[in-house]
Amino acid sequence: MKPYIHLNSAMTADGKIATKDSTLKISGHDDLIRVHNLRKKYDAIMVGINTILIDNPRLSIHKIDSKKEDNPTRIVIDSSARTPLDSKVLNDDADTIIITSDKAEKEDIKRLSKKAIVFSVGDDKVNLAEAMDKLYEMGISSILLEGGATLNYSMLEERLVDKISVCIGSKILGGKDSVTLVDGKGFDKEECVKLEIEDYYQLDNDIVIEYNVLY
Ligand SMILES: NC(=O)c1ccc[n+]([C@@H]2O[C@H](COP(=O)([O-])OP(=O)(O)OC[C@H]3O[C@@H](n4cnc5c(N)ncnc54)[C@H](OP(=O)(O)O)[C@@H]3O)[C@@H](O)[C@H]2O)c1
Structure with missing residues (x-):
């Protein structure tokens, strides 16, 4: 058994989820409120290590009225246990x-274990399917996946994502340096992930589309 997994992201009209320096706000205020309300509904929020290193997010509910107990558990996919000890994701909000994977140094795991629960699955990269099974056994039955592009790809490749919401901000970035919603090596035409529109609506000058993932 695995948790129910919902991938949520903001992207530009040309599918980019961040500028090279990650400073662009892609969606508007109403979308931020939507995301923080969404966080309240999930047992956990999950991101890849690059998102921690680049954005240093808190991954808590802080844009709407909420209590500390409402904060979901934060999960970081980090093969080498590189999460810095002063990352906001290690604060005491949740x-x-x-x-990690087996390639993480024991010392780094020991260091992180003072501030987080750490477990290892996989030889080189994190084995995501095994990780999801283990999280389910630990009582996490729903996860909001908040990127980035590399982790989004692997989660889709492993067919672990059940639902996708994208907020399309009315901006275009262009260029090859900005990450897209899903990077990785890409799917061929037989493997490409098929989606079914469940709902769509306008927020400010943005559009949110919610999809069921069919595979
Ligand atoms: N607009 C949005 O909504 C949004 C949301 C989130 C992030 N972002 C942006 O996305 C960018 C970061 O994305 P990213 O693609 O560079 O990195 P990422 O997806 O955040 O992290 C990827 C890293 O996770 C680790 N990992 C371990 N096992 C993995 C596995 N099985 N599959 C995939 N990854 C695994 C790998 O590093 P190790 O091998 O070192 O473990 C990998 O390089 C940032 O610029 C951020 O601003 C945007």
């Missing part, structure tokens, strides 16, 4: 789980 519990944090760092999932």
Whole structure:
């Protein structure tokens, strides 16, 4: 058994989820409120290590009225246990789980274990399917996946994502340096992930589309 997984992201009209320096706000205020209300509904929020290193997010509910107990558990996919000890994701707003692989140094795991629950699955990269099974056993039955592009790809490749919401901000970035919603090596035409529109609506000058993932 695995948790129910909902991938949520903001992207530009040309599918980019961040500028090279990650400073662009892609969607508007109403979308931020939507995301923080969404966070309240999930047991955990999950991101890849690059998102932690680049954006240093808190991954808590702080844009709407809420209590500390409402904060979901934070999960970081981090093969080498590189999460810096002063990352906001390790503050005491909520519990944090760092999932590493066997390549992580024991010392780094020991260092992180003072601030987070750390477990290892996989030889080189984190084995995501095993990680999801283990999280389910730990009582996490729903996860909001908040990127970035590399983790989004692997989660889709492993067919672990059940639902996708994208907020399309009315901006275009262009260029090859900005990450897109899903990077990775790409799917061929047989493997490409098929989606079914469940809902869509306008927020400010943005559009939110919610999809069921059919595979
Ligand atoms: N607009 C939005 O909504 C949004 C949301 C989130 C992020 N972002 C942006 O996305 C960018 C970061 O995305 P990113 O693609 O560079 O990185 P990422 O997806 O955040 O992290 C990827 C890293 O996770 C680790 N990992 C371990 N096991 C993995 C596995 N099985 N599959 C995939 N990754 C695994 C790898 O590093 P190790 O091998 O070192 O473990 C990998 O390089 C930032 O610029 C951020 O601003 C945007």
